[in-house]
Amino acid sequence: DVKVTQSSRYLVKRTGEKVFLECVQDMDHENMFWYRQDPGLGLRLIYFSYDVKMKEKGDIPEGYSVSREKKERFSLILESASTNQTSMYLCASSPRGGSGANVLTFGAGSRLTVL
Amino acid sequence: QQPVQSPQAVILREGEDAVINCSSSKALYSVHWYRQKHGEAPVFLMILLKGGEQKGHEKISASFNEKKQQSSLYLTASQLSYSGTYFCGIINAGNNRKLIWGLGTSLAVNP
Numbered sequence: 001d002v003k004v005t006q007s008s009r010y011l012v013k014r015t016g017e018k019v020f021l022e023c024v025q026d027m028d029h030e031n032m033f034w035y036r037q038d039p040g041l042g043l044r045l046i047y048f049s050y051d052v053k054m055k056e057k058g059d060i061p062e063g064y065s066v067s068r069e070k071k072e073r074f075s076l077i078l079e080s081a082s083t084n085q086t087s088m089y090l091c092a093s094s095p096r097g098g099s100g101a102n103v104l105t106f107g108a109g110s111r112l113t114v115l
Numbered sequence: 116q117q118p119v120q121s122p123q124a125v126i127l128r129e130g131e132d133a134v135i136n137c138s139s140s141k142a143l144y145s146v147h148w149y150r151q152k153h154g155e156a157p158v159f160l161m162i163l164l165k166g167g168e169q170k171g172h173e174k175i176s177a178s179f180n181e182k183k184q185q186s187s188l189y190l191t192a193s194q195l196s197y198s199g200t201y202f203c204g205i206i207n208a209g210n211n212r213k214l215i216w217g218l219g220t221s222l223a224v225n226p
Contacts, residue, residue: 004156042117042218043157043202090156102147102206102214106156 003027004107006091012113019078021110023091030096032074033104034058034066037088046089049074050096081114088112116140118205120217127193127224135188135220137203144206146186147214148177152199160188160201165208193224 007022034046045058047066055066067075078085088111092104119138127133145164151157163179163186174191190197200219206212
């Protein structure tokens with residue numbers, strides 16, 4: 001069963017801590033995405049990557065960075081966590097071309113609480 | 116521009132039908148429908164492309180109205196398993212394939 005795996009379902013961190021959210025996919029997808037999901041705000045794109053070592057900013061990149069050293073792994077980094085980054089974070093992947101490029105497979109999510 | 120989904124929420128009894136709409140202020144290239152059950156990841160349902168046919172997934176189907184710049188998701192003879200939040204994502208014509216998400220429609224199916 002193909003899937004996207006996020007390493008932590010629940011995390012609690014303190015303000016100012018550095019936070020790593022890991023995402024691994026086993027579908028050999030070129031595209032990977034990080035979203036945050038908040039009530040009333042829907043899904044908002046933080047960063048995406050269309051190839052190894054490539055990244056592009058999404059709609060809300062401030063306060064975040066990403067790393068993609070291997071095709072299957074896409075990491076989201078909060079350099080200095082703040083309380084307004086408390087949220088559900090969703091990782092997704094998709095194949096490169098055609099209409100399939102926008103068929104996203106999502107991970108189960110990582111719920112981050114920053115105290 | 117974010118698509119507008121309506122209604123925001125709907126409650127059904129098992130076996131009833133529902134329609135969820137997704138409207139864009141700009142010309143549509145494609146519309147994508149996902150369902151997210153409580154505590155789970157969003158799951159892809161279907162894509163509708165400009166000029167394409169109506170799609171179906173079990174008893175869930177969708178249409179694409181190019182003139183109205185709108186897609187409608189039809190849930191027929193709803194089942195308890197249909198409960199969740201339905202999201203549409205749109206790609207507008209000429210926007211470099213960027214997927215823009217609606218805020219979702221919460222659907223609850225009761226026995």
